[in-house]
Amino acid sequence: MDASSPLASHLDRTADGGNVVVNIGPSHPATHGTIQIVAELDGETVKRADVHCGYLHRGFEKEAEHHTYHKVIPYVDRLNYCSALNNGFAYAEAVEKLLGIQLTRRCIVLRTLLCEYNRVADHVTCVAASIMEMGAMTAFLYLMTVRDYIFEHLNHLTGARLTYSYVRIGGLARDLPEGWLTRLEEILVFTERYLERIHGLLDHNRIFIDRTRDVAVMTPEHALNWGFTGPTLRSTGLALDLRKDAPYLAYPELDFEVPVGIKGDNYDRYYVRMCEIDESIAMVRQCVGLLRDGPVSVDDPRVTLPEKEAVYTEIEALVHHFKLVSQGIIVPAGEIYVSHEAPNGELGFYLVSDGTSRAYKLHVRAPSFVHMGGMHTLLEGYEVADVVPTFGSMNMVGGECDR
Amino acid sequence: MSERAPLSSDAIERELGPLVERSWQGFGMPVLELRVENLLPLVTGLRDKFDFALFLDVTAVDYPERSPRFDLVYHFYSRRHNQRVRLKVPVPAERPVVPTLTGHYGSARYMEREVHDMYGIEFAGNADLRPILLYEGFVGHPLRKDYPIEREQPVVPYRTA
Numbered sequence: 001m002d003a004s005s006p007l008a009s010h011l012d013r014t015a016d017g018g019n020v021v022v023n024i025g026p027s028h029p030a031t032h033g034t035i036q037i038v039a040e041l042d043g044e045t046v047k048r049a050d051v052h053c054g055y056l057h058r059g060f061e062k063e064a065e066h067h068t069y070h071k072v073i074p075y076v077d078r079l080n081y082c083s084a085l086n087n088g089f090a091y092a093e094a095v096e097k098l099l100g101i102q103l104t105r106r107c108i109v110l111r112t113l114l115c116e117y118n119r120v121a122d123h124v125t126c127v128a129a130s131i132m133e134m135g136a137m138t139a140f141l142y143l144m145t146v147r148d149y150i151f152e153h154l155n156h157l158t159g160a161r162l163t164y165s166y167v168r169i170g171g172l173a174r175d176l177p178e179g180w181l182t183r184l185e186e187i188l189v190f191t192e193r194y195l196e197r198i199h200g201l202l203d204h205n206r207i208f209i210d211r212t213r214d215v216a217v218m219t220p221e222h223a224l225n226w227g228f229t230g231p232t233l234r235s236t237g238l239a240l241d242l243r244k245d246a247p248y249l250a251y252p253e254l255d256f257e258v259p260v261g262i263k264g265d266n267y268d269r270y271y272v273r274m275c276e277i278d279e280s281i282a283m284v285r286q287c288v289g290l291l292r293d294g295p296v297s298v299d300d301p302r303v304t305l306p307e308k309e310a311v312y313t314e315i316e317a318l319v320h321h322f323k324l325v326s327q328g329i330i331v332p333a334g335e336i337y338v339s340h341e342a343p344n345g346e347l348g349f350y351l352v353s354d355g356t357s358r359a360y361k362l363h364v365r366a367p368s369f370v371h372m373g374g375m376h377t378l379l380e381g382y383e384v385a386d387v388v389p390t391f392g393s394m395n396m397v398g399g400e401c402d403r
Numbered sequence: 404m405s406e407r408a409p410l411s412s413d414a415i416e417r418e419l420g421p422l423v424e425r426s427w428q429g430f431g432m433p434v435l436e437l438r439v440e441n442l443l444p445l446v447t448g449l450r451d452k453f454d455f456a457l458f459l460d461v462t463a464v465d466y467p468e469r470s471p472r473f474d475l476v477y478h479f480y481s482r483r484h485n486q487r488v489r490l491k492v493p494v495p496a497e498r499p500v501v502p503t504l505t506g507h508y509g510s511a512r513y514m515e516r517e518v519h520d521m522y523g524i525e526f527a528g529n530a531d532l533r534p535i536l537l538y539e540g541f542v543g544h545p546l547r548k549d550y551p552i553e554r555e556q557p558v559v560p561y562r563t564a
Binding site: 057059224225361365369377 | 459535537538
């Protein structure tokens with residue numbers, strides 16, 4: 001590698017003179033993410049791998065220290081952009097807990113519903129991308145159809161397909177539009193029909209099994225040691241899920257299972273994700289049943305904007321609106337770590353407030369980043385053709401990994 | 404799973420008290436403040452006695468006016484107790500060196516590299532502290548409070564008209 005490369009890899013010198021060093025990425029047609037893998041190959045076998053990320057780093061944590069709490073929300077959406085709502089809800093909960101805000105019932109149920117709905121979209125994207133890289137074009141197109149229906153539907157609710165900026169501290173930007181729940185059920189039925197086709201195409205497919213079974217196997221101990229969480233950890237058989245272990249939002253009221261794998265290989269990671277989609281669809285339906293009329297945002301002048309009508313007619317409301325927009329929310333001093341079960345794993349926000357309207361420190365515990373730190377252990381010893389499926393099964397999202 | 408009883412900071416103190424300077428509960432999570440030299444023994448104790456097998460996160464907080472300047476903040480998870488715990492280690496700016504946890508947890512490798520990038524804190528014993536989110540040749544530590552947000556260091560120089 002030439003000296004001006006931004007990455008110095010210790011694999012520049014191979015252990016064995018007969019080995020070859022291959023560079024994959026960061027902009028490679030077969031990886032769906034800006035990741036660089038420097039692999040030392042002995043024939044077709046990966047001997048050592050050096051995984052390098054950071055190509056999408058844009059200083060999220062630095063920006064967060066210079067913006068008011070509400071202005072951070074659009075940045076948060078761009079972490080895991082396949083499930084932006086989950087990021088936003090975790091962030092908002094950190095701020096709300098420091099403020100001591102109790103959300104409204106409708107907000108809690110709606111947030112839970114949207115978490116699971118977005119999880120379906122995220123898992124569908126992950127499965128679609130990773131099987132497409134193995135040549136399963138039909139299955140990819142089926143799943144992309146599902147994903148696009150969901151994104152269009154969320155667009156109807158939030159005004160954007162991917163980066164929603166829908167959450168507010170203390171509530172949500174707006175309530176459901178008319179007919180949204182009817183369309184939701186249609187899409188869920190549609191999704192279930194398409195998932196059946198995916199199961200039919202892949203579950204017993206000889207090519208798919210040969211490519212994924214017994215590839216990148218790991219034990220639960222190995223997974224914990226390398227910090228894996230979420231479906232990647234559950235693929236090893238450990239039923240560790242924050243929605244069960246530390247229930248937040250409306251999860252204590254929901255009836256759901258935590259699917260686990262058998263031996264933590266790529267096939268298990270595929271299957272765990274597919275089972276989680278089923279659970280999520282069931283949870284979305286339960287949430288619809290729990291949904292009652294009511295306000296979506298708390299009636300708390302510290303965080304919630306006054307009604308537009310009042311802003312135009314009353315001086316107090318105008319001043320209140322102006323203060324909240326120009327100065328922002330004042331969050332009491334303190335520190336908190338809030339973690340949610342994001343589609344990829346434990347997504348944590350560590351927030352330190354010094355009692356002003358800007359975070360003193362906001363750190364994201366990004367599951368993708370930690371996963372990339374351990375991925376080389378799943379690449380080494382397998383073939384170079386397994387690199388891309390293994391990488392796909394981890395569902396690394398550049399926005400979240402590099403922040 | 405044998406016992407899933409929540410673990411308080413008092414219970415940890417009873418077992419590993421001499422290693423902890425100060426402890427309290429913060430939003431339901433035990434927080435332990437300790438000195439750098441007690442980090443490795445305490446982490447070993449947490450892992451072996453309380454099954455804190457998952458090393459979740461490490462980051463730092465910069466207080467430029469304070470001495471010691473940095474707080475290093477660790478988060479761990481114990482499956483047996485279904486509990487998260489936070490460790491806070493004050494680190495002086497004059498000698499920002501802490502022992503690495505790579506001997507205990509594989510996940511420390513990447514996360515310590517990030518803290519090294521962003522705050523310039525050395526992790527003694529971590530053999531691989533190459534830049535990870537930044538690039539070779541980046542000057543300074545961007546998450547330190549004295550690094551101005553406007554400063555740009557493009558790896559490829561901007562084109563001028």
